[in-house]
Amino acid sequence: MIVIDVHVHAIEKLEQWMPWTHELFRKFNPQLYEDFEAHMCTEGMLRMLDEAGVSYAVVLAEECPGVSGYTSNEFVARLCGESSGRLIPFASFNPNKVEDPAAKLEELVTELGMRGLKLLPSYNHFYPNDPKLYPMYERAVELGIPVMFHTGSSIFKGTKLKYADPIHLDDLAVDFPDLIIIQAHGGRGFWYDEAVFLTRIHQNVFIDISGLPPQNLLKYFPDLERFCDKFLFGSDWPAAIISKNIKELLKLPISKEAKEKILGKNALKVLNINA
Numbered sequence: 001m002i003v004i005d006v007h008v009h010a011i012e013k014l015e016q017w018m019p020w021t022h023e024l025f026r027k028f029n030p031q032l033y034e035d036f037e038a039h040m041c042t043e044g045m046l047r048m049l050d051e052a053g054v055s056y057a058v059v060l061a062e063e064c065p066g067v068s069g070y071t072s073n074e075f076v077a078r079l080c081g082e083s084s085g086r087l088i089p090f091a092s093f094n095p096n097k098v099e100d101p102a103a104k105l106e107e108l109v110t111e112l113g114m115r116g117l118k119l120l121p122s123y124n125h126f127y128p129n130d131p132k133l134y135p136m137y138e139r140a141v142e143l144g145i146p147v148m149f150h151t152g153s154s155i156f157k158g159t160k161l162k163y164a165d166p167i168h169l170d171d172l173a174v175d176f177p178d179l180i181i182i183q184a185h186g187g188r189g190f191w192y193d194e195a196v197f198l199t200r201i202h203q204n205v206f207i208d209i210s211g212l213p214p215q216n217l218l219k220y221f222p223d224l225e226r227f228c229d230k231f232l233f234g235s236d237w238p239a240a241i242i243s244k245n246i247k248e249l250l251k252l253p254i255s256k257e258a259k260e261k262i263l264g265k266n267a268l269k270v271l272n273i274n275a
């Protein structure tokens with residue numbers, strides 16, 4: 001069975017992350033926290049994936065200093081660059097701080113080899129469907145890269161929940177039918193139904209289950225089996241243990257076929273991987 005983790009954070013330097021983010025990493029990954037730096041290289045990341053039985057992982061940059069933390073696109077590009085394609089770099093930036101987000105995205109894709117974009121509207125305080133960002137989404141379609149959005153709750157200080165409502169992605173799904181849209185955390189908190197509904201009415205919208213305890217998935221998404229084509233496995237490492245989440249997912253009372261799709265088959269298509 002091919003397993004793909006679509007949501008792994010890269011931590012460039014621990015000191016670039018906020019104290020409450022550290023708390024989260026320590027809480028969910030106490031053993032690793034002590035030995036964290038050892039994983040922050042290509043070899044360390046690949047070893048961790050091998051141990052968990054994961055073939056590919058999306059590795060995320062983050063530009064949210066003061067809220068969660070900061071890991072540069074350059075670091076993520078380097079980390080993934082020597083992984084023979086197993087680590088897939090996703091760029092991230094705060095569109096409020098960039099004069100021309102479309103040009104910035106193109107530069108990150110063509111010059112650094114980034115293969116997707118992760119946006120955090122509730123951390124950087126913008127609406128995903130802001131018309132100012134439309135040229136950037138247009139460029140993402142031209143470049144053929146998916147865009148992942150943080151949706152739902154966060155415990156980090158400074159996040160504003162109104163920007164994380166999946167409903168704002170409906171505009172994008174309609175206006176950019178060829179844009180692959182990934183709802184990270186499936187609208188965690190009180191938008192699970194809304195997030196699933198968007199995947200049902202839009203062929204280009206998906207859910208990544210990162211940051212959700214897999215043993216609770218059927219509580220959040222009672223129709224998981226029926227809509228299993230739209231769910232992608234993600235761990236949110238280091239705020240989770242990848243191998244543990246895979247084990248929990250495999251225990252769910254859903255079909256083997258659905259598990260295979262969620263754990264990897266769907267991501268092969270969404271990420272355009274020829275495995």
Ligand SMILES: [Zn+2]
Nearest residue numbers: 007009210236
């Ligand atoms: Zn995350």
